[in-house]
Amino acid sequence: MPASARSHMSQQHNDRSAIRTDVPDLPDLPDATVGRLPEYLRALHALADAGADVVSSEELAAAAGVNSAKLRKDLSYLRSNGTRGVGYDVTQLIEKIEHVLGLNQHRAVALVGVGNLGHALAGYAGFGSRGFHIAALFDADQARVGEWINGLAVRHTSQLAEVVAQEGISIAVIATPAHAAQSVADALVSCGVTSILNFAPCVLSVPENVDVRKVDLAIELQILSFHEHRKASLTALPSTLPSVLGQEAVGS
Amino acid sequence: MPASARSHMSQQHNDRSAIRTDVPDLPDLPDATVGRLPEYLRALHALADAGADVVSSEELAAAAGVNSAKLRKDLSYLRSNGTRGVGYDVTQLIEKIEHVLGLNQHRAVALVGVGNLGHALAGYAGFGSRGFHIAALFDADQARVGEWINGLAVRHTSQLAEVVAQEGISIAVIATPAHAAQSVADALVSCGVTSILNFAPCVLSVPENVDVRKVDLAIELQILSFHEHRKASLTALPSTLPSVLGQEAVGS
DNA sequence: CGCGATTTGTGCACGACTTCACAAGCGCCT
DNA sequence: AGGCGCTTGTGAAGTCGTGCACAAATCGCG
Numbered sequence: 001m002p003a004s005a006r007s008h009m010s011q012q013h014n015d016r017s018a019i020r021t022d023v024p025d026l027p028d029l030p031d032a033t034v035g036r037l038p039e040y041l042r043a044l045h046a047l048a049d050a051g052a053d054v055v056s057s058e059e060l061a062a063a064a065g066v067n068s069a070k071l072r073k074d075l076s077y078l079r080s081n082g083t084r085g086v087g088y089d090v091t092q093l094i095e096k097i098e099h100v101l102g103l104n105q106h107r108a109v110a111l112v113g114v115g116n117l118g119h120a121l122a123g124y125a126g127f128g129s130r131g132f133h134i135a136a137l138f139d140a141d142q143a144r145v146g147e148w149i150n151g152l153a154v155r156h157t158s159q160l161a162e163v164v165a166q167e168g169i170s171i172a173v174i175a176t177p178a179h180a181a182q183s184v185a186d187a188l189v190s191c192g193v194t195s196i197l198n199f200a201p202c203v204l205s206v207p208e209n210v211d212v213r214k215v216d217l218a219i220e221l222q223i224l225s226f227h228e229h230r231k232a233s234l235t236a237l238p239s240t241l242p243s244v245l246g247q248e249a250v251g252s
Numbered sequence: 253m254p255a256s257a258r259s260h261m262s263q264q265h266n267d268r269s270a271i272r273t274d275v276p277d278l279p280d281l282p283d284a285t286v287g288r289l290p291e292y293l294r295a296l297h298a299l300a301d302a303g304a305d306v307v308s309s310e311e312l313a314a315a316a317g318v319n320s321a322k323l324r325k326d327l328s329y330l331r332s333n334g335t336r337g338v339g340y341d342v343t344q345l346i347e348k349i350e351h352v353l354g355l356n357q358h359r360a361v362a363l364v365g366v367g368n369l370g371h372a373l374a375g376y377a378g379f380g381s382r383g384f385h386i387a388a389l390f391d392a393d394q395a396r397v398g399e400w401i402n403g404l405a406v407r408h409t410s411q412l413a414e415v416v417a418q419e420g421i422s423i424a425v426i427a428t429p430a431h432a433a434q435s436v437a438d439a440l441v442s443c444g445v446t447s448i449l450n451f452a453p454c455v456l457s458v459p460e461n462v463d464v465r466k467v468d469l470a471i472e473l474q475i476l477s478f479h480e481h482r483k484a485s486l487t488a489l490p491s492t493l494p495s496v497l498g499q500e501a502v503g504s
Numbered sequence: 505c506g507c508g509a510t511t512t513g514t515g516c517a518c519g520a521c522t523t524c525a526c527a528a529g530c531g532c533c534t
Numbered sequence: 535a536g537g538c539g540c541t542t543g544t545g546a547a548g549t550c551g552t553g554c555a556c557a558a559a560t561c562g563c564g
Contacts, residue, residue, distance in 0.1 A: 029478075032521060038474040042453055056541065065455040069523055069544095076543055084542040085530040101474050102481025109473065120372030121469065126453065130470035131477065171476055194483060195476040197469075201294055201378065203317040211479045213472050217373065217449075218382035220465050221361065222290040222353050224423055224447040225383065227463045229354025231446060284551060308511065321514095321553050328513055336512040337560040505564100512559075522549070529542080534535100 029100075033074045039064045040071070041097045048090050056087040103131035110169045110193070112184050113176030114139045114147070114154050117199055121175060122149045135167045140180065157187065164191040171195040178202040185212075281352075285326045291316045292323070293349045294382075300342050308339040355383035362421045362445070364436050365428030366391045366399070366406050369451055373427060374401045387419045392432060409439065416443040423447040430454040437464075 029037075043063035047055055057075075061068035075082065078096055082088040098104060109132050111122055122137055137154045139145060147154045155163060163169075172193045174181050181200035188196060189210055198204055198214045206212055281289075295315035299307055309327075313320035327334065330348055334340040350356060361384050363374055374389055389406045391397060399406045407415060415421075424445045426433050433452035440448060441462055450456055450466045458464055 030521070034475060034478050037478070038468075038471040039455075041474070042468075042471075043455075046454075057543095058541085063455065067523070069525090070521090072542065073522085073544075080543080082542055083530060084528075085532090085540050087541070100481075101478045102484075103474065103477055107473075107477055107480070116372045116375045120368045123368045124469065126470055127473070130474065132470070132473050170480055171473065173473075195480050197472050197476060202298075203291075203295075203315065209483070211476055213476060215467060215469070215472060216290075216294075217376065217467070218378055218384070219290040219294075220449050220467060221359075221379070221384050221423065221425075222293070222355065222382065223286055224449060224463055224465060225355055225359055226286050226289070226353045228359070228422055228447050229352075231461070232354070282551075309513095310511085319553065321555090322551090324511095324513065325552085332513080334512055335560060336558070337510050337562095339511070507563090508561105509563105510559100510561085512557105514557090515555095517554085518552085520549105520551080522547105524547080525545095527542105527544090530540085531538105532540105533538085 029077050033077055036064070036066065036070075036074055037097050037101060039066075040074070041094065041101070044090055044094045044097070048094065052090055054087040054089055055093075057082070060088065098131070101131075107132050107171055108135035108167050108169045109133065110136045110138065110160075110164060110167075110172040110188075112138045112157065112160075112172060112174050112188070113180070113200075114144055114149065115175065115177070118173075118175035119149060121173060121199075122152065132171075135169055136163045138163075140176070140184075157184070160187055161191045164188075164193060169193065171197070173197045173199065174204075175199045281329050285329055288316070288318065288322075288326055289349050289353060291318075292326070293346065293353070296342055296346045296349070300346065304342055306339040306341055307345075309334070312340065350383070353383075359384050359423055360387035360419050360421045361385065362388045362390065362412075362416060362419075362424040362440070364390045364409065364412075364424060364426050364440070365432070365452075366396055366401065367427065367429070370425075370427035371401060373425060373451075374404065384423075387421055388415045390415075392428070392436075409436070412439055413443045416440075416445060421445065423449070425449045425451070426456075427451045 040060065043060060044055070047060070047063065055063075057068045057072045061071040064071065072080075072082075075088070075093070078100055080088070080096075081092065106128075109127070111118055111134050114122060114137055118137075118139075122134060127134060134150075134152065137149060137152050138157045138160055139154050140157045142156065144154050145156045164172075170193055172188045172195070174184055174188075174196060176184055178200045181198060181202050182204060185196060185198070185204045185206060189206055194209060195211045196204065196206065196213070198212055199216070201216050201218060204212050204214075292312065295312055296307070299312070299315065307315075309320045309324045313323040316323065324332075324334075327340070327345070330352055332340070332348075333344065358380075361379070363370055363386050366374060366389055370389075370391075374386060379386060386402075386404065389401060389404050390409045390412055391406050392409045394408065396406050397408045416424075422445055424440045424447070426436055426440075426448060428436055430452045433450060433454050434456060437448060437450070437456045437458060441458055446461060447463045448456065448458070448465070450464055451468070453468050453470060456464050456466075
């Protein structure tokens with residue numbers, strides 16, 4: 001849902017003047033599709049670990065929690081090479097998706113703000129296995145600088161430019177308090193960072209060539225709260241209460 | 253994006269047979285709107301703290317990072333009472349949104365999985381100020397049981413049913429490893445929990461009356477990686493590089 | 505008291521995404 | 535070789551969401 005994402009797609013409709021990628025010419029994926037590819041990828045890895053060689057769109061869709069038609073359409077954007085009557089080759093599909101997402105190279109990520117949340121993120125093992133590694137930690141608080149987390153030293157934010165350049169970092173995670181987030185973002189942008197994952201509960205202003213995605217825990221809870229509220233209202237006078245009927249997968 | 257959310261809306265088109273809420277009859281908000289209300293709320297609180305009494309849709313939209321027409325349309329669903337020529341009354345609007353989201357009552361939340369991430373979430377102060385408080389912590393690991401975090405003791409998951417009933421919990425957060433998430437979800441559901449925020453990288457199967465929202469850090473990064481990949485391809489032969497032109501707010 | 509400036513609320517058209525339904529293709533079995 | 539069952543890939547219809555553009559409403563001021 002990043003509004004920023006739209007800008008890229010809109011400005012090159014169909015002119016294939018700028019094709020000289022190793023990628024066979026990515027055919028302008030819809031935003032919604034890009035948002036689901038990682039989910040497919042995760043499901044595929046799980047299937048591969050379980051020893052599957054091929055999957056049908058039906059199976060994979062179930063594993064990823066989506067409609068199978070949607071899945072097929074999504075994959076068709078990648079010049080998908082499933083074979084009719086059989087399904088998709090798991091390892092081949094994994095490679096294709098990883099390629100499209102640019103996950104071949106392990107991308108270096110900077111993490112700014114080593115508070116409660118930042119600390120946890122720094123220690124999160126899941127990154128490495130999914131195409132990323134945290135290459136540097138920063139904090140504005142001198143008291144935290146020098147601390148070692150998971151084999152990485154916390155540096156002061158004043159060293160940001162230097163380290164980002166040195167490590168070739170283009171993606172950063174902001175896990176600072178809200179009031180510090182904008183200035184951190186500005187600093188990151190001026191260092192050449194072009195993608196930001198923001199955990200601070202605030203809106204960031206960035207140049208249009210920079211992508212921002214936001215994760216706000218309180219917002220997620222508030223959305224759930226709404227549905228909870230709604231459900232509470234409806235159960236006030238239930239005609240037939242369908243307490244525990246069907247187990248049914250719901251998507252992300 | 254929660255596929256589960258759709259089910260509620262679809263089954264009551266326009267029959268207002270079941271209106272007896274304290275809410276003047278919530279007029280079936282679109283999903284997309286519900287997803288933005290919390291953002292508006294946060295922006296409004298910020299404005300209120302800054303001493304604003306009224307806001308125009310333009311101002312508030314900017315603060316929330318959205319289009320002003322969209323904002324107005326969203327608010328119109330809430331029987332919005334802005335005054336033309338003036339704007340919206342800040343405190344009044346805050347109360348209305350909080351009411352619609354069901355945030356009047358501080359909702360009790362259970363947190364399952366006190367590992368790296370769970371620990372951070374338990375210590376996150378932002379919840380309390382946003383309408384929630386964590387009422388109980390659980391972990392399956394006996395070694396962690398008994399630990400005190402932020403004034404709350406970690407309990408063993410076997411006590412889940414008991415505590416959830418006692419505290420009147422209907423929302424839970426899953427911060428366990430992926431392999432444990434489904435069984436935790438099952439346990440939560442059978443305790444009566446009807447909303448789950450899932451941080452584990454996996455798809456959960458739940459009955460259709462249960463809402464699940466998912467947050468996956470690796471997925472967010474992979475989406476950014478895609479855009480990064482894309483940008484790298486485009487900058488290969490740039491006509492004019494618009495490095496730092498306009499600062500421009502981008503949305504959630 | 506009326507006028508102009510301002511801002512909300514919304515009809516409408518457009519675009520994006522989803523879903524259905526089915527033709528096209530592939531492999532297996534006889 | 536041919537037919538049959540299965541699964542992909544995709545046209546087309548339907549649904550949802552967005553954003554423009556403007557009428558309606560309110561305030562302040564002369």
